[in-house]
Amino acid sequence: MIERRAPTRFIGSLQRVAVFVATSFERSFQWFSGSRNPAIAVARETIRSRPVLRAAARALVRGVRVLPRLQERYQGRRSTAVRLLDAILVARDIGGSVTTAELEQIFHRGRGRRDVLVVADGPEREQIEVVLAAAAAKVTSTAPGSAYIGRLDRFNLIVVGPRGELGTASAREVLRVGRIGRRSEYSSFANGAAAELPAANRQARPLRDRLRSGGPVRIVFLNDAGFQYGAGIALKRQVASMLLKGFEVAVFAWTPGQLLNAPIVTGVKHFPGWLGVQDLHEIYGDESGEEIAGDLATRIAALKPDVVITGNVHGAPWPLALLSAIRSQGILVMAFMHDVYFVTGRCAYPMSCQLYQTGCNASCPTPNEYPKLAPERIAPAWQERGKVFAGPNAVPLVGNSQWTANIVVQRFGNQAAARFVHLALDHELFSPIPRSVARRLLGIPERAAIVLLGAVDVKNQWKGGPLFHDLHQALLKRKDVGVVLFGYMSEALSSLRSFGLVTDERKMALILNCADVYVSAATAEAFGQSLLEASACGVPVVAFDVGAVSEVLVNEETAILVKELKVEALLRAVDRLLADPALRERLGRAARTRVEQRFTLTRQADAWVDLLAKAD
Numbered sequence: 001m002i003e004r005r006a007p008t009r010f011i012g013s014l015q016r017v018a019v020f021v022a023t024s025f026e027r028s029f030q031w032f033s034g035s036r037n038p039a040i041a042v043a044r045e046t047i048r049s050r051p052v053l054r055a056a057a058r059a060l061v062r063g064v065r066v067l068p069r070l071q072e073r074y075q076g077r078r079s080t081a082v083r084l085l086d087a088i089l090v091a092r093d094i095g096g097s098v099t100t101a102e103l104e105q106i107f108h109r110g111r112g113r114r115d116v117l118v119v120a121d122g123p124e125r126e127q128i129e130v131v132l133a134a135a136a137a138k139v140t141s142t143a144p145g146s147a148y149i150g151r152l153d154r155f156n157l158i159v160v161g162p163r164g165e166l167g168t169a170s171a172r173e174v175l176r177v178g179r180i181g182r183r184s185e186y187s188s189f190a191n192g193a194a195a196e197l198p199a200a201n202r203q204a205r206p207l208r209d210r211l212r213s214g215g216p217v218r219i220v221f222l223n224d225a226g227f228q229y230g231a232g233i234a235l236k237r238q239v240a241s242m243l244l245k246g247f248e249v250a251v252f253a254w255t256p257g258q259l260l261n262a263p264i265v266t267g268v269k270h271f272p273g274w275l276g277v278q279d280l281h282e283i284y285g286d287e288s289g290e291e292i293a294g295d296l297a298t299r300i301a302a303l304k305p306d307v308v309i310t311g312n313v314h315g316a317p318w319p320l321a322l323l324s325a326i327r328s329q330g331i332l333v334m335a336f337m338h339d340v341y342f343v344t345g346r347c348a349y350p351m352s353c354q355l356y357q358t359g360c361n362a363s364c365p366t367p368n369e370y371p372k373l374a375p376e377r378i379a380p381a382w383q384e385r386g387k388v389f390a391g392p393n394a395v396p397l398v399g400n401s402q403w404t405a406n407i408v409v410q411r412f413g414n415q416a417a418a419r420f421v422h423l424a425l426d427h428e429l430f431s432p433i434p435r436s437v438a439r440r441l442l443g444i445p446e447r448a449a450i451v452l453l454g455a456v457d458v459k460n461q462w463k464g465g466p467l468f469h470d471l472h473q474a475l476l477k478r479k480d481v482g483v484v485l486f487g488y489m490s491e492a493l494s495s496l497r498s499f500g501l502v503t504d505e506r507k508m509a510l511i512l513n514c515a516d517v518y519v520s521a522a523t524a525e526a527f528g529q530s531l532l533e534a535s536a537c538g539v540p541v542v543a544f545d546v547g548a549v550s551e552v553l554v555n556e557e558t559a560i561l562v563k564e565l566k567v568e569a570l571l572r573a574v575d576r577l578l579a580d581p582a583l584r585e586r587l588g589r590a591a592r593t594r595v596e597q598r599f600t601l602t603r604q605a606d607a608w609v610d611l612l613a614k615a616d
Contacts, residue, residue: 080111085441087134089506094130095184095267095428096123097162101437102177103131106159109175110137113157119144120161123187123267124178128159184267184428186244186601207306207332208613218248218275220300223311226256226277227263230456230529231312231338233505234400234423236263238309238336241424241605243271250275250303252296254316259503265601266428275303288317297325307332307612309398314341314348314371320388323395332615335389336421337399339526342389343411345382346373349462349524356382356411369461390415396615400527401548419611422551423527424604427595430509430536432588438513444484444497449578451475452515452539454486454530455522456501458493464521470567471521481578486511512537516584517577520544523565528552532599535559535591540584542573552599558591 047053088103098106110116110132118128118141125141132139140155144164152158162178210217219242227236235251240263242249249271262274283299284292296318300308308326310333320342327333339348345360346367347353353365360382362375373381388395389412396417399405408418439446453472455463464471472493475483482496486508491500502508512518518534518541525531525547532552534541543549545561553559560573577584 081441081443083134084131085507085510087131088441089504089510091127091130092429092506092509093264093266094123094126095187096125096127097178097182098124098127099178100433103127104437104441106175106177107131107135109173110157110159111135112137114138115155115157116140117142117152117155117158118161119158119164120178121163123183124161128161128177132159186265186426186428187267210306211609211613214246215273216248217245217307218250218303218305219307219309220303220305221249221251221309221311222253222300222313223251224254224313224315226251226253227259228257232259234338234527234529235311235336237423237425237601238311238604238608239263240265240426241601241608243273244268244601245605245609246273248273248275250305251277252280252300253277254280254313264505265426290319290321293318293322293325297322297329300326301329301331305331307334309334309336311336312338312341320384324388324393327393327395332612333395334398334612334615335395337397337404337408337526340404340407341371342385342397343407345378345385346371349526351524356407386412398611401551403548403551404526417615421604421607421611422599423529423532424599424601425529425532425536425595426505427536427600429505430512430533430595432538432592433510433513435513435516438510441510442497442514444514445482448482448496449480450484450496450515450517451481451574451578452484452486452512452518452534453521454490454518455520457488458485458490459488462522462524463487464523467523467565467567468521471519471570474567474571475574484511484514508533509537512539515539517542517574519570519574521567521570522546522549525549531559532595536595536599538588538592540577540587540591542570542577544570553591554594558587558594560587 047057084104084107087107088100091098091103092100106128112135114137116132116137116139118125118132118139120128120141121143125143129139129141137157144161156173158174160174160176164176207217221235221239223232223235225232227233236259239249239251243263244265256277256279260277260279262271280296284296308323308331310323313320323333323335335342337343340350340356341348344350344356345364347364347369348371350356355361355364359379361379364375364378367373367375367378389397389408394416396419397405397408399408399418399420400423402420405418405420408416412418436446438444439450444450453468453475455468457463458468459465472483472485472495475481476494485491485493485495485498486500486502488501491498499507499511502511512534515534516539518530518539520528520531520541520543522528523544523546527548528543531541531543531549535553535558541553541559543553543559543561544565545555545563546565550561553561555561560577562569562573577587
C-alpha cells in the first residue's frame with residue numbers, strides 16, 4: 001500500500017498546533033510548579049514521591065518541549081528543499097550540459113562548505129555557481145586551462161565541468177560533472193537580434209525577403225489575457241519562436257495580469273527584439289465596443305508592425321471588425337485559432353452542435369457557458385464572423401492544427417483562407433529527467449507507481465469535467481497507484497500530491513517527469529499542449545482520440561489513444577501501461593523523438609515564416 005502524503009496545508013496546521021501546545025504547556029508547567037494553592041501543592045508532592053509518576057511527568061515535559069525544535073528542524077529541511085528546487089529550475093534555464101541529477105548532487109555535496117573551487121566556463125560554470133550559491137557554499141572559480149594561483153589542497157571540494165582539467169589535485173573530494181549532458185541548441189539563436197534600422201527604412205525590402213533573411217521584421221500579437229492560461233502559454237511560445245528568428249515582437253493584451261516579462265527560453269539570456277506587453281485595460285478602463293476599436297487600431301499601427309497576429313479574444317471588449325480596421329492600414333493580419341471561436345457564433349467548441357455551419361442563433365444550447373453571450377446577440381456575432389473571415393477581403397484564419405483548419409472549411413468553404421501551424425514548446429526545458437530525481441525534488445515517494453492527472457482547469461467540461469472526476473475517484477480507491485494532480489481546483493481534491501494551477505513551466509516539466517503515466521480526460525482538444533509537454537518529457541500518455549489529439553500523439557507508437565469516451569476505457573489503457581515497463585519505455589522514447597522532429601520552437605518559427613512569406 002502506498003503511503004499517502006499529507007497536504008501542505010495540513011502539515012502547516014500541525015506545525016502551528018505543535019507550537020501552540022508547547023507554549024501553552026510551558027506556561028501551565030510554570031504555574032503548576034510555583035502555585036501556592038493547597039490542592040496543587042498536594043498534587044506536586046504526590047508526583048514527587050512516586051517514582052512512576054515522576055518519570056512519566058519528566059517524559060511528558062521533555063516530549064512537549066522538543067516539539068518546537070522538531071518543527072524548526074522540519075522547517076529547515078523544507079527550506080533547504082525549496083532552495084534546491086529553485087536553484088535547479090534557474091540552472092536549467094541557463095542551458096548548460098550539467099544534468100538535473102548532477103545539479104542535485106552538486107547542491108548536496110557543496111552544502112555549507114566554505115572552500116569550493118569550480119573549474120568550468122560558459123553556461124556550465126553559471127549552472128554550477130547558481131546551485132552552489134543556493135547551498136550557501138563559498139565558491140572560487142577558474143576557467144579550464146587557466147593557471148590557478150594558490151594551493152589546490154586547501155579546497156575540500158573541487159567541481160570540474162566539461163572540458164575542465166585538474167591534473168593531480170590533492171583536494172579532499174573532486175566532483176566531475178557535465179560529461180553526459182549537452183548544451184541547449186537554442187543558445188545559438190541568442191545573437192539573432194533584429195537589425196536596428198530607422199522606422200522609415202524598416203519596410204524598404206519586401207516582407208517575404210526580410211522574413212527569410214531574419215529581419216528586420218516587427219510583429220505584434222494581440223489577445224485578451226496575455227501569457228495567462230492555455231492559449232496564453234501557446235501565444236508565449238509563438239512569441240519565443242519569432243524572437244529566436246531575430247524579429248522584434250510586441251504584445252497588446254486586454255488583461256495580461258502579472259506575466260509581462262519576455263518568454264524564457266533555455267540557453268537564451270536576453271532577447272534584443274522584445275518590445276514588451278501593453279496592458280490595454282490600463283489604457284481604456286471599462287470602455288468597450290466601437291469606441292475603442294478605432295483608437296486601438298491606430299495605436300497598433302503607430303508601432304509600424306509588419307504583421308499583426310491575434311489569438312484568443314474571448315474576454316476582450318472590442319468587435320472582431322478591429323482586425324479589418326488594422327488590415328485597412330496596409331498591415332498583414334492573421335487570426336490564430338486556439339479553438340473554433342472565430343467560426344461559431346460564440347462557443348469555443350461546438351461539440352455535437354452543427355449550428356455553426358448553417359447559422360448560430362438564439363437556439364444555441366450553451367449560451368451561458370464560457371464565453372457567454374446573450375442569445376439575441378449570437379446570430380449577429382455569427383454573421384459578423386462571416387464578414388471578417390470570408391470573402392475577397394477576408395482576414396486569413398490560421399488554426400493550431402489541421403483539425404481546426406478543417407472546421408474553418410466546414411463553415412466557410414473556399415470563401416476563407418484556412419491554414420494551420422502546429423503549436424510547439426521549448427524541448428530543452430521539457431525534456432526527460434530521471435524519475436527518481438524529479439520525485440525527490442517534488443517530495444513524492446520514489447517507489448510508488450504514479451499516475452498523473454491534470455488540466456488547466458480540472459472542472460472544465462472540455463477537459464473532462466465529470467469524466468475527470470470519475471477517473472480521479474476510480475484511481476484514488478486503488479492501493480497499487482498514487483495519484484498526483486495539477487490544474488486549477490485540483491488542490492481541493494484528494495491525492496498523493498496536488499500542485500494546483502502551475503504557472504511556472506519549469507516546475508511543470510518536473511511534475512511531468514515524476515509520472516509513470518500521464519492521463520488526459522479531455523473530450524475536446526483543438527491541439528493538446530499538456531499532451532505535447534508529457535511527450536517531450538518522454539512520459540507515455542493515455543488520452544481520448546478526439547479533435548487534434550492524433551496530430552500530437554500516434555496511437556500505439558507514442559501513446560495509447562482511446563476511442564470510447566468512457567472512464568473504463570482509460571483505466572484499461574492505464575493498467576496495460578503499468579503492467580508493461582517495456583511498453584512505457586518504448587512509447588516514451590518515441591514520443592520524445594517525435595517532439596524533437598516536429599514540435600520545437602525553431603520548427604514552429606520556420607512554419608510561421610513560410611506561411612507569412614506566402615501570404616505577403
